[in-house]
Each structure stands twice: as C-alpha cells, then as structure tokens.
Amino acid sequence: MAERQTRGIIIEGLRKRYGAGETAVDALKGVDMAVSPGEVVGLIGPSGSGKTTLLKCLGAVIEPTAGRMTLGNDVIYDGKWRIKDLRALRRDRIGFIFQAPYLIPFLNVTDNVALLPMLAGHSDGESRTRAGELLEALDVAHRASAMPSQLSGGEQQRVAIARALANRPPVILADEPTAPLDSERALSVITILNAMAKQYETAIIVVTHDEKIIPTFRRIYRIRDGRTEETAGEGRSTEKPETGKPEEERA
Amino acid sequence: MISLAGRDILHGWGKFALTGLGLGLLIGVTLTMGGVYRGMVDDAMVLLDNSGADLWVVQQETLGPYAESSSIFDDTWRSVSGMPGVEEAANVTYLTTQVRRGTEDVRAMVVGVDPGMPGSPGQPGYLTAGRHITRSHYEAVADGATGFRPGDEIRIRRNTYTVVGLTRRMVSSGGDPMIFIPLKDAQEAQFLKDNDSILQQRRRTASNPSLNRPGVPGLLESVITSQSANQYVNAVLVRLLPGADPDETAAHIRRWLRLEVYTRDQMEEILLGKLIATSSRQIGMFLVILAVVSAAIVAFIIYTLTMGKIREIAVLKLIGTKNRTIVSMILQQAVGLGVLGFMIGKIAATFWAPFFPKFVLLQARDAVTGFAAVIVMCVLASILAIRAALKVDPAEAIGG
Incomplete structure (x- = not known):
C-alpha cells in the first residue's frame, strides 16, 4: 500500500502521438493539469478532443510520447515510465470508475470491493473489513452480500466508487460516471465523490459530458484539440437546500 | 484470496x-x-485359465483351436498322455452356434468334453448350480450368461439336451457363453448332415463298384459307418506334472507326434496378438x-x-x-x-x-x-x- 500522498496529481506538457510519419496523429499536444488531494475537478470537451487518450495516459494504460506526470511525491512519467510495475501502480495508486459500473458479475458486493486490497496483498479479513467500511460510508452496506445483478444502477455505481477507493489511491479517474443515471442519482454520485475525496484525501478527475453535473465542479479543465484550458466552475451545491441556510453558506 | x-x-x-x-x-x-x-x-485370459490346460495340441500348421479350425484324431490323447511331463490329456471340441430354448435362441460356444471327468482339462471349472455331465449323451452344463436354468430343455443342431448344471465366467474369446455337452454329441454336432444328404451319400457310396463289391459282405456297411462317424476333435488339452517344463514337453510332442503344440504364453500371444x-x-x-x-x-x-x-x-x-x-x-x-x-x-x-x-x-x-x-x-x-x-x-x- 502506498504511503499517504500529499500532492495529488500534476501533469505538465503531456503529449501523445499515434502512428508515425505522415499518418501520425497528435491526440495530446501538451496537457497541463494539477489536482490536489481532496479536490474533484471536471474534464470536459467534445468528442475526439483527447479526453479518453488523456485518461488512458493518466491510468498508465498507454504510454505518453512526452511530458511529465507526478503522482503524490513521485514522478511516474518523465519522457519514459519511471515505475517498472505499471500493473501495481494501477492497483495501488490509481482508482478507476467507469461509465458502466463493470462490477465482476460473479462476485458479491463485498468481494467486488475487497478484491483490490486482496490483490494488493492484504489479508482476506482486513480486505473485507475495509470493504465493509467503504460500503457503510457509501450507504450500500445493506446490499453487501447481494450480487451485482440484484442492484439498481445507482447502487452499482456506488459499489464501483467503493471499489475505486478500496486501496486508498491518491487519484481516482472517473470516466463518465453519471452517464447512465438520472439527474437526482447523477448529483448524488457527485456528492459522494466530493465527500469521499475529502474523507480519503483523494484527487478525483471526472471526465464528463453530463450538463447536469458540470455546474457542480469548482474547477474545470476543458480539453480541445489535445490541449487543456483551466476554467473556474460554478461549484454549485449538489445537496438539497436546507431551510434557513443561504446558498453561499452551503456552497 | x-x-x-x-x-x-x-x-x-x-x-x-x-x-x-x-x-x-x-x-x-x-x-x-x-x-x-x-x-x-x-x-x-479367462478362456485360457478356465481350460485348466498348460499345453494345447492341435493340427500341424494351424493356430487352433480358437483362432483357426483344427482337426486331430480323437485317439491322439492317448499318445499325448504318454509323453514325458504330461499329467493328464483330454479331447475337446469347440463349435460356435445358435442354441435354442423354446422360441428363443442364444449365441453360444458349444464345448465337447468327456463326461464324468470333472477337473480334467477343458471341463467347466466349478458349478454354481446342479451337477457335472455324467451321461454320455444329451446333458449340458451352461454358463449363467446364457440365461438357462437347470432342467431347461435346449436344442443344439438336431438334438435336445437337458441342462443339468450351471457354471460362470466360461466364455469364448468373442465373449459368447459356453455350453458343455458330451464329447460324442459334440463331434456329431460338428459334422451333422441333414437326412437328405445322408441318403444321397449312401446312394453314391452304394453305386460305387469299388465300395460295393459283390461277394464282399459287410464292406458297404463298414464304409457307410465310417463316413457317418466323426473321429476328430479340435484339440487335446494337456495338464503338465508339477515342475515339468512346458517347452520341453511341447518339443517332444512336436517331434514324435508331428502335431502343433502351443504353450500358455504362445496361446496368449495368439489370442491377444491375432484373434482380438x-x-x-x-x-x-x-x-x-x-x-x-x-x-x-x-x-x-x-x-x-x-x-x-x-x-x-x-x-x-x-x-x-x-x-x-x-x-x-x-x-x-x-x-x-x-x-x-x-x-x-x-x-x-x-x-x-x-x-x-x-x-x-x-x-x-x-x-x-x-x-x-x-x-x-x-x-x-x-x-x-x-x-x-x-x-x-x-x-x-x-x-x-
């Protein structure tokens, strides 16, 4: 298990070129981002702008062509991978949330979450305890022994969030996590992500097209033609207004 | 995990x-x-084991009696009995045929053995019901797989036999159950002709002037008798004295009786290497x-x-x-x-x-x-x- 990281994730001048010669395509042309622990930022952009390529680079699934990535206190990419075991990097230090939950259909809810700590070498008991705590925090503990097919879409996505948090990674990459959900559930997921980011000091990057949740981000990175541009978001609250409490205060 | x-x-x-x-x-x-x-x-293996034989004496240049047909005279056993190392010798015939009981019939190997000699080579090893064959004609001991019961009347070729005993695991190399009958009956069954053929043969013999000479009384009857009797068996099964060398005894029989002899190992090789x-x-x-x-x-x-x-x-x-x-x-x-x-x-x-x-x-x-x-x-x-x-x-x- 990685030590508690303090710097989130920093990306500087990240480039990715597919192919070579005349047919080469520059998917990323110098991306700069920085996400602090406990922060949730949005990454938005039109189709073909490079969002998925950036996500794959950040997830150590494909190798960038140039640039620098720092995860926590470690430089993980600097023209080449500085970490030998990318599989362990993905397992221990990066959490993934997908558009569809992609839970393992033959494992129950607890085991879906406990699988990651187990893969990282933790004992079964410790892994299940940690899974139980996360499920409790995400309010799905009552479905702990259910199979994924028995859960609603929202419950499945909350279990997927618990799985992403299971190894306490410094960064979580969320790829359109609210796409299949209605407004209420989508906002609920963002609420949970904000709470989890703060509770576990995790930097969360949410790739989205979802107009419902874009106003909830305090910071947004817009990606266009392989370059990012940082803008301030509205940071609108995702919680229902409480009586007698001004909007600013809640925000 | x-x-x-x-x-x-x-x-x-x-x-x-x-x-x-x-x-x-x-x-x-x-x-x-x-x-x-x-x-x-x-x-x-059961066929060989249950035969109780150490040597199989058969016609020269044949792989008999199981893999090829073999015919040797039925008095050969006397000469074989006198060979060094031989404890006991017995005639045996084998005939695979349909055996009828009422309206049903069963594929079986009919084995001809000398009656009244249980324990001799070729005899059923042990009985599960009834008794051994004691009469010279029309008694049978059947393997249990035939489905017959003691007292059943069964028909082999043109004769009817009474099942007097049952045995088990007595089968041919093809898996057909065995039925033991007296040797004389088995010899007759092997060469039994229909009545028309017998009449035809007698007529042909009688019309042959060299076999029906005037002034030689009894000649024609002797010839016809010899034609209608079967003096052959398929093999002589030999049990050796304890300690006797099978190869040595086999060599003696081959040399002096001019017959083919197979030891247990050779017979196994014939059955496994050729027959199946x-x-x-x-x-x-x-x-x-x-x-x-x-x-x-x-x-x-x-x-x-x-x-x-x-x-x-x-x-x-x-x-x-x-x-x-x-x-x-x-x-x-x-x-x-x-x-x-x-x-x-x-x-x-x-x-x-x-x-x-x-x-x-x-x-x-x-x-x-x-x-x-x-x-x-x-x-x-x-x-x-x-x-x-x-x-x-x-x-x-x-x-x-």
Whole structure:
C-alpha cells in the first residue's frame, strides 16, 4: 500500500502521438493539469478532443510520447515510465470508475470491493473489513452480500466508487460516471465523490459530458484539440437546500 | 484470496453442470470403450485359465483351436498322455452356434468334453448350480450368461439336451457363453448332415463298384459307418506334472507326434496378438476420436466462457490483476470441468457397464490413466482461451 500522498496529481506538457510519419496523429499536444488531494475537478470537451487518450495516459494504460506526470511525491512519467510495475501502480495508486459500473458479475458486493486490497496483498479479513467500511460510508452496506445483478444502477455505481477507493489511491479517474443515471442519482454520485475525496484525501478527475453535473465542479479543465484550458466552475451545491441556510453558506 | 474460478463456476453453475454432464457422458463412453477392450482381453485370459490346460495340441500348421479350425484324431490323447511331463490329456471340441430354448435362441460356444471327468482339462471349472455331465449323451452344463436354468430343455443342431448344471465366467474369446455337452454329441454336432444328404451319400457310396463289391459282405456297411462317424476333435488339452517344463514337453510332442503344440504364453500371444488384434485397433481408433472430440468440446466451452468475460478480464487487468491470476482462473475452470466430467463419466460407466451384452471390465488403473488424460486434455484445451485472455487490452475497460 502506498504511503499517504500529499500532492495529488500534476501533469505538465503531456503529449501523445499515434502512428508515425505522415499518418501520425497528435491526440495530446501538451496537457497541463494539477489536482490536489481532496479536490474533484471536471474534464470536459467534445468528442475526439483527447479526453479518453488523456485518461488512458493518466491510468498508465498507454504510454505518453512526452511530458511529465507526478503522482503524490513521485514522478511516474518523465519522457519514459519511471515505475517498472505499471500493473501495481494501477492497483495501488490509481482508482478507476467507469461509465458502466463493470462490477465482476460473479462476485458479491463485498468481494467486488475487497478484491483490490486482496490483490494488493492484504489479508482476506482486513480486505473485507475495509470493504465493509467503504460500503457503510457509501450507504450500500445493506446490499453487501447481494450480487451485482440484484442492484439498481445507482447502487452499482456506488459499489464501483467503493471499489475505486478500496486501496486508498491518491487519484481516482472517473470516466463518465453519471452517464447512465438520472439527474437526482447523477448529483448524488457527485456528492459522494466530493465527500469521499475529502474523507480519503483523494484527487478525483471526472471526465464528463453530463450538463447536469458540470455546474457542480469548482474547477474545470476543458480539453480541445489535445490541449487543456483551466476554467473556474460554478461549484454549485449538489445537496438539497436546507431551510434557513443561504446558498453561499452551503456552497 | 477469493477463488475467481470457483465463484464464476458457482455463479453460472447451471451452464457448468450441463456442460460437465455432456462431457461426462462422453468420458463415460470413452471409459466404457476402454472397458470393452479390457473385457475382451479378460475373456481371452479367462478362456485360457478356465481350460485348466498348460499345453494345447492341435493340427500341424494351424493356430487352433480358437483362432483357426483344427482337426486331430480323437485317439491322439492317448499318445499325448504318454509323453514325458504330461499329467493328464483330454479331447475337446469347440463349435460356435445358435442354441435354442423354446422360441428363443442364444449365441453360444458349444464345448465337447468327456463326461464324468470333472477337473480334467477343458471341463467347466466349478458349478454354481446342479451337477457335472455324467451321461454320455444329451446333458449340458451352461454358463449363467446364457440365461438357462437347470432342467431347461435346449436344442443344439438336431438334438435336445437337458441342462443339468450351471457354471460362470466360461466364455469364448468373442465373449459368447459356453455350453458343455458330451464329447460324442459334440463331434456329431460338428459334422451333422441333414437326412437328405445322408441318403444321397449312401446312394453314391452304394453305386460305387469299388465300395460295393459283390461277394464282399459287410464292406458297404463298414464304409457307410465310417463316413457317418466323426473321429476328430479340435484339440487335446494337456495338464503338465508339477515342475515339468512346458517347452520341453511341447518339443517332444512336436517331434514324435508331428502335431502343433502351443504353450500358455504362445496361446496368449495368439489370442491377444491375432484373434482380438483387429478389434483392439478398432477400439483404439474410437478412443482417439472420442478423446479428440472431448478435447474440442472442452476447448470450445472454455473459449466461449472466456470470451463471454472479456470485459471483466479487461477490468481485472486494469485494476492490477496479474496475468497469472487470470490464467489460473481459466485453468481452474478447465480442470474443474474435467474433474466434474470425469466423475460423471466414471459413475455413468460403472452404472451402465453391467447392461452391456459383453463383459466390460473397468479397471482402477484405466480410471487413473483416464483421469490424468482428461486433466492434460483440459489444460491443453484451455490454451486457446488463455491466449485470448492474455491478449485483452486493459484499455478496453476504459473504452473511447
């Protein structure tokens, strides 16, 4: 298990070129981002702008062509991978949330979450305890022994969030996590992500097209033609207004 | 650590169980085919064991009496009895024919033996009911597999016999049950002609002037008598004195009586290497085809199961699952399928083997070999699925 990281994730001048010669395509042309622990930022952009390529680079699934990535206190990419075991990097230090939950259909809810700590070498008991705590925090503990097919879409996505948090990674990459959900559930997921980011000091990057949740981000990175541009978001609250409490205060 | 293979199997147990059932029945057929071969070998060994003989004396240049026809004079046993090392010699005839009881008939090997000499070579070893043959005609001892009972009236060729005793595991090399009858009756049965043929032969003999000479009374009757009597048997079975060398005694008989003699080892070689060799190759071909079909089915099922989990495998790889964990999952499923299939196959083969018309011998040694072969086959069959799983790109989980 990685030590508690303090710097989130920093990306500087990240480039990715597919192919070579005349047919080469520059998917990323110098991306700069920085996400602090406990922060949730949005990454938005039109189709073909490079969002998925950036996500794959950040997830150590494909190798960038140039640039620098720092995860926590470690430089993980600097023209080449500085970490030998990318599989362990993905397992221990990066959490993934997908558009569809992609839970393992033959494992129950607890085991879906406990699988990651187990893969990282933790004992079964410790892994299940940690899974139980996360499920409790995400309010799905009552479905702990259910199979994924028995859960609603929202419950499945909350279990997927618990799985992403299971190894306490410094960064979580969320790829359109609210796409299949209605407004209420989508906002609920963002609420949970904000709470989890703060509770576990995790930097969360949410790739989205979802107009419902874009106003909830305090910071947004817009990606266009392989370059990012940082803008301030509205940071609108995702919680229902409480009586007698001004909007600013809640925000 | 969670057993991914075990959980996947439990999750889709219905599909897994049905696949295991299908594979198991196929393995059951394969084990049974092996058992049929073992049964043939065992029948051949039982035939030799139960004959009580150490040497088989047969016609020169034949592989008789089981693999080829052989005829030697029925008084040869006297000369054989006088050879050094011989304790006892007995005539025997073999005739495979249909034996009728009422309106039913049974394929059987009719064995002609001297009556009143239980314990001699060629006689039924032991009885499970009734008594041995004591009269010179029209009594029979039958193997239990014929379905006959003591007191039954059975018809062999044109004569009717009474079953006086039952024996067991007395079968021919082809697996047909044996029926023992008196030697004289068996000799007659082997060369028995119909009445028209007998009349025709007598007429032809009588019209031959050299056999029906005027002034030589009794000549024609003597010739006809010799024509209608059978003085041949198929073999003389010999039991040796304790400590006697079979090869030495066989050499004596070959040299002085000018007959072919086979020892126990040579007779085994004839039965296994010649008589059932073609059947063995036939069964061998079936076994190879069944093994290939089973392997193809396992490969197809495991490949299909794996391809149905491509997205899950991509997710597992993305979240850091090692390749060996995924390979282990596929291998465990393949081996699990093999173990389930083998258990079902073994139970099925054990259950249905007694219902086969011929003896099916399921040996523990064959079961162990079969189990090892099934496991190896399953491991090999999973290679295709493992290759597909290892090629899965974790990026597929992210999409884009």
